Amino acid sequence: MFDLNRIRKDFEILNRKIWDGKPLVYLDNAATTQKPDVVISALTKYYKEYNANIHRGAHKLAEEATIAYEAVRDKVKKFISAIDEEVIFTRNTTESINLLAYSLGELLVNEGDEILLSEMEHHSNIIPWFLLRERKKCKIIFAPINENYELDYEKLEKLITKKTKIISITHKSNVLGTVNDIKRIANLAKTNGSIFIVDAAQSVPHMKVNYKELGCDFLVFSAHKMCGPTGVGVLVGSKELLFKIPPFLGGGEMIKKVTFDGFTPNDIPWKFEAGTPNIADVIAFGAALDYLEKIGLENIYKHELELTEYALEKLKQFDFLKIYNPVIALSPLQAPRNDNYSGAGIITFSNPVVHPHDIATIIDQYGVAIRAGHHCAQPLMKKLGVSATARASFYFYNTKAEIDIFAHALKKAFDYFEVGACKELKLKGRSNDSPNAKPGAAKIR
Amino acid sequence: MIVLMQNQELPKLDELYKEIILEHYREPCGKVPLEHVDYEAEGMNPLCGDEVKLSLQLKDKTIEKIHIEGHGCSISVASGSMLASILKGKSINEAKQLSLFLKDMMHGKVDKNEKDIGDLEALEGVKKFPVRIKCALLPWTTFEEALAGHEHVEIS
Ligand SMILES: Cc1ncc(COP(=O)(O)O)c(C=O)c1O
Numbered sequence: 001m002f003d004l005n006r007i008r009k010d011f012e013i014l015n016r017k018i019w020d021g022k023p024l025v026y027l028d029n030a031a032t033t034q035k036p037d038v039v040i041s042a043l044t045k046y047y048k049e050y051n052a053n054i055h056r057g058a059h060k061l062a063e064e065a066t067i068a069y070e071a072v073r074d075k076v077k078k079f080i081s082a083i084d085e086e087v088i089f090t091r092n093t094t095e096s097i098n099l100l101a102y103s104l105g106e107l108l109v110n111e112g113d114e115i116l117l118s119e120m121e122h123h124s125n126i127i128p129w130f131l132l133r134e135r136k137k138c139k140i141i142f143a144p145i146n147e148n149y150e151l152d153y154e155k156l157e158k159l160i161t162k163k164t165k166i167i168s169i170t171h172k173s174n175v176l177g178t179v180n181d182i183k184r185i186a187n188l189a190k191t192n193g194s195i196f197i198v199d200a201a202q203s204v205p206h207m208k209v210n211y212k213e214l215g216c217d218f219l220v221f222s223a224h225k226m227c228g229p230t231g232v233g234v235l236v237g238s239k240e241l242l243f244k245i246p247p248f249l250g251g252g253e254m255i256k257k258v259t260f261d262g263f264t265p266n267d268i269p270w271k272f273e274a275g276t277p278n279i280a281d282v283i284a285f286g287a288a289l290d291y292l293e294k295i296g297l298e299n300i301y302k303h304e305l306e307l308t309e310y311a312l313e314k315l316k317q318f319d320f321l322k323i324y325n326p327v328i329a330l331s332p333l334q335a336p337r338n339d340n341y342s343g344a345g346i347i348t349f350s351n352p353v354v355h356p357h358d359i360a361t362i363i364d365q366y367g368v369a370i371r372a373g374h375h376c377a378q379p380l381m382k383k384l385g386v387s388a389t390a391r392a393s394f395y396f397y398n399t400k401a402e403i404d405i406f407a408h409a410l411k412k413a414f415d416y417f418e419v420g421a422c423k424e425l426k427l428k429g430r431s432n433d434s435p436n437a438k439p440g441a442a443k444i445r
Numbered sequence: 446m447i448v449l450m451q452n453q454e455l456p457k458l459d460e461l462y463k464e465i466i467l468e469h470y471r472e473p474c475g476k477v478p479l480e481h482v483d484y485e486a487e488g489m490n491p492l493c494g495d496e497v498k499l500s501l502q503l504k505d506k507t508i509e510k511i512h513i514e515g516h517g518c519s520i521s522v523a524s525g526s527m528l529a530s531i532l533k534g535k536s537i538n539e540a541k542q543l544s545l546f547l548k549d550m551m552h553g554k555v556d557k558n559e560k561d562i563g564d565l566e567a568l569e570g571v572k573k574f575p576v577r578i579k580c581a582l583l584p585w586t587t588f589e590e591a592l593a594g595h596e597h598v599e600i601s
Contacts, residue, residue, distance in 0.1 A: 019455040352476075357493055357518035358462075361574060365455060374494035381494060388494045389518035416458065417519075 007397050010036040013181075016395060022367030025409075027403045030202060030346055030393035031371055032224045035288070039227055049339040055253060063162040067178055071277050072286035073269070076234055079289050080204060082211040086242050088269040089241035089282050090233035094124035096220035097168070099235060099272060100197055101128035103245040104166060109197065111137040116194070118143040118151055118180070119383050120173040122375040125199045129168065135318045143169070145383065148343070149176040149326045156439050157188055164194045164217060171214075175345035175375050175391065177308075177327045179203065186215035195241070201225055206304060206395075207341045208297040211236060228288035229281040235272070242268045249274040265290035300396040302438065304345040307394045307403060311347055314407040324348045324384055348375070348391040354417045356390035362416055366409035388428040449530050460570035460575065465522040469564070473522055474564050475513035475529025482512075484594065488587030495521050499528075499587045508540055513584065520568075526563045527582035532534055537592065544585045550576050 010015050011034050026034060029210040046068070052061035054069050073087040092098045109115070115129045119142050129140050136191035141164075143156040149167075160167070167189050170177045182198055198216040203209055205226035211219055218241075223232035247254055247265050251274040252386045256264040267269045274275045292300070312328060315321060327343035350356060356372035363370065381387060392406060478501040486561040489496045497515035501508055506594040517520075532540045547565060549555040550572075571581045 019453060181486035355522075357495075357520070357577070357580065361461065361577060362458060365458060373492060380496060387496060388518075416462070 002295070002303060002396075004303075004397070004399060007295065008399075010038070011397055012037055013319075018367035019365065023405075025398075025405050026396060027094070027370050027392040027398065027406060028369045029085065029395040029398075030225070030375075030391065031229055032099040032230070033395050034262050034397070035203065035227055035229065036291055038291055039229065039284050043280050043284040046283050052278075053135050054279055056220050056440075064285075065279060068283045068286070069277070072282050072289070075289045076236070077433050079293065080107070080209050080211045081213070081238065082219075082236055083182070084239065085211065085236050086239045086269050088235040088237075088242070088272045089277055090235055090272075091231055092124075092218050092224070092233035093122075093199060093279065094128075094233070096233045096235040097125055098128045098131075098201065099195070099263050100168075100218055100220070100237075101247040102133045102362050103239075103272075104195060104350060105132040105136055105138075107245045108165045109136045109138050112163065113138045113165045113224070114141050114161065115139070115142050116143060116155070116156075116159055116167045118167075119145045119177060120149075120151070120168045120178065120380050121168075121170055121377065122174055122199065122201070123378070124201075125168055125170060126379065139163075140164070142379070144350065145176075145178075145380075147363070149173075149324055151178075151180050151183060153181065154160070156185070160192050160194065162192070162194060166195045168195065168197040169197065170189075170199040170201075171209070171219075171376075172200075172341075173380075174202045174346070174393075175311060175323055175348050175377050175380055175389070176326060177343040177348075179207075179342040182214045189217075190215065205292075206297075206345050207301045217241060223231055223281065223285040224289065226288060227291055230240070230286035231278045231281045232285045239268060242272070247271050251275045253277070295396060301341060301344065301434045303396050304398075305341075306397045307382045307398055308344045310400050311392065311394075311403045314403060315347070315349070315410075317407070318351070318410065320353070320414075321349045322351060324350075324389065345395075346391065346393045349387045350386050350389045351414075353411060358417065359390045359410070361412045362413035363409035366405060366412065368406050368409045370406075456573035458566070459500055461574050462519065463567040463570055464569045465564050466519060469523035469526035470519040470560050470589050473509050473526035473529070475526060477510070477512065479512045482484070484591040486587050486591035488583050488590065490521075490565075491581050492579065493518070495580060495583055497521065497525055497584050499584065499591050501591055503537075506537050507537055508537065513542045517583070518577075518580050519581045520571060520580040524568060526583045527568070528588060531563055531565060533587070541589070544589055548582060551581060564590070 013034050018024050050061050050064040050066045054066040071197055076087045090099060109132060117125060117129060132138060141159050141160055144152050146152045169180060169185060171182055186196050193400060196216045197213060197218040200209060200219050202223040204221040218237035220235050224230040254266050254271050256266050294439040315375055325343045325347055360370055360372035373388050375391060479500055481502055482500040482505045484501040487498045495517035497513060500512040513525045513529050513534055518594040546555060548559055550557055551567060553572060557569045568581050571577050
């Protein structure tokens with residue numbers, strides 16, 4: 001059963017008071033989520049009871065640590081219904097994509113080849129490809145989005161050519177909340193013989209993701225966005241490909257044999273895990289996966305969708321707000337209670353008067369934490385015609401009462417600026433060279 | 446030692462958003478295009494996407510006109526607007542000194558009353574909102590970069 005009160009007790013930080021005693025309303029979950037106590041204690045338990053390096057040393061602690069670390073691979077596989085695939089631990093989604101861009105790029109990409117991304121990508125799924133472009137002189141192509149904040153699949157299809165070696169697209173946008181039709185793209189990729197990478201940083205934490213059904217070649221995500229610790233990323237992919245591509249980082253752990261002349265790389269997955277990995281955090285990530293399974297991804301999704309609809313309804317009072325969300329774009333709101341999960345959990349908005357930064361500062365005074373800025377998606381911001389937006393993003397521990405506080409705080413922010421900014425301008429010895437300034441009018445109070 | 450930042454005193458919004466700041470935000474100075482551009486720089490705050498492009502027109506060693514455009518929050522726009530109006534007619538040296546003073550003021554090294562800085566003193570309230578200090582300084586860093594002949598600056 002989904003018992004919100006009990007769930008909230010699992011997170012000590014949710015008791016945190018902000019400033020003069022306001023309860024924390026944490027709505028920045030797309031950036032990183034909070035960690036339940038079970039995850040924090042898994043972390044400390046490792047350090048207090050069996051801290052040792054793994055895969056080396058025949059002592060008891062090393063054995064316990066190795067078993068605990070390796071067990072998390074299976075948990076990850078189960079979590080996303082992968083079977084034969086390999087799980088590689090990295091530092092984060094960003095590193096997973098860098099690994100792929102480097103290693104796949106070395107093997108597959110030549111001058112003039114194309115990499116297909118989309119306009120709604122996070123910088124971490126753009127820059128690694130730009131870096132590859134510098135090395136390989138390949139082209140980076142961006143599949144466009146339409147006015148509903150969804151991918152334009154027809155255009156996307158036309159952009160896939162014989163030169164398209166790699167397609168790398170997000171499963172769920174961290175700005176729009178849009179969930180892309182990965183199966184559809186996977187079919188196109190397969191037919192064309194392109195490798196297909198899915199950035200699942202925002203999907204795996206919030207909805208049931210079935211790797212097998214998606215049909216992609218690689219799936220990447222971050223532990224810290226799903227109740228896990230920072231410093232752990234996941235890369236899931238086909239063994240065959242991982243076997244073929246060269247290693248990314250070199251060092252200990254990733255080798256089988258080293259001589260003065262060279263080295264033999266280790267088997268996968270270890271071939272891609274150079275050096276001492278983030279043992280404690282991987283183990284604690286295992287506890288996060290168990291915790292999320294217990295709550296149930298379906299329940300998590302349903303609750304977030306409910307919160308999103310509730311919040312969108314609340315935001316209607318601010319009719320000057322522009323909301324960048326596929327559900328709103330498809331209004332009326334009640335319209336397709338989507339099966340495809342699109343638009344849930346993330347509400348990004350802006351308005352012409354109060355800058356997102358100012359909104360964030362003001363509502364912070366009410367204990368409300370949201371994100372303001374470009375959300376590491378500057379090209380998308382440009383497409384949306386803004387330089388920054390504000391974003392509220394939910395997780396399963398958020399409540400409708402918190403959304404009430406959020407809406408109340410927003411109202412205060414808008415009131416504040418209207419009251420503050422509509423006052424007539426007074427002269428204070430500054431030059432009047434604004435072209436908008438009406439000469440002689442409303443300048444002196 | 447762990448320093449818990451809990452339950453600090455709530456900084457007052459009115460100290461951040463002084464009336465004069467909101468006025469500059471609503472109707473910023475420095476919007477008239479220049480006849481000729483002597484120095485120019487673009488600045489951005491990669492953290493939030495705030496952008497300014499600042500151009501200077503000089504006459505001898507004096508700043509004759511300043512043009513400033515971009516996107517930003519109230520604090521960065523107001524700070525840019527104040528820059529445009531206050532630096533007009535100042536010598537390059539005076540301008541640099543003012544810029545330095547403002548930075549020191551934001552970092553608590555000098556008091557606003559140590560110098561007559563006009564509207565700029567309103568920016569002192571930003572100190573209480575540390576994440577916003579960068580917003581206030583962006584136009585000034587960009588100004589310094591423009592003088593130094595750089596075209597592009599990122600503060601982080
Ligand atoms: C869609 C998406 N991709 C990639 C990332 C990068 O994740 P990380 O910073 O954990 O590497 C994020 C989060 O910031 C994201 O939302």
